[in-house]
Amino acid sequence: MTDKNPKPQDSPDSGFINELSEYLNFDGDQWPDDDPDSFVPEHVLTQDNQANEFGASSGSHFEGASSRDVGNEREKKEVIDRVAFKTKSEVEILDDGFKWRKYGKKMVKNSPNPRNYYKCSVDGCAVKKRVERDKDDPSS
């Protein structure tokens, strides 16, 4: 963890900020391949085959920051952290420990399902989230 936190201050909410660091931890080079369900919110663990999805077939859907090959100050402040992962759940709002407020919805041609845009509504948290259903797996 280096500069993952948008606001590395000693605010009273540094408690969940610290939690955020743990969630962003898998953006680095150490993906929990041996323990894919370690970063899965317990709320998602409603099925029994979800853990298998993470380590079996969906393990190649992870994409780290795209600004790695640049090696310059190109967009280091714009693209701080970009993590893509697939979860299997009936609900779109996964409780990562934060409050997500929906601010937009868009229909994408890539998928018959609408894409939702969420923003962290917690004070000091400027994280944005893009959530869309898998066209092959509406539950994902």
Place this chain on the structure above:
DNA sequence: CGAATTTGACCAGCGC
């Protein structure tokens, strides 16, 4: 009453 959600419109970037 306040906060969250919804939906449409607007803007920017990219491809042709």
Place this chain on the structure above:
DNA sequence: GCGCTGGTCAAATTCG
């Protein structure tokens, strides 16, 4: 240069 797609904002509405 124009059109298209994706992303964000803002006003109105709904729910707690």
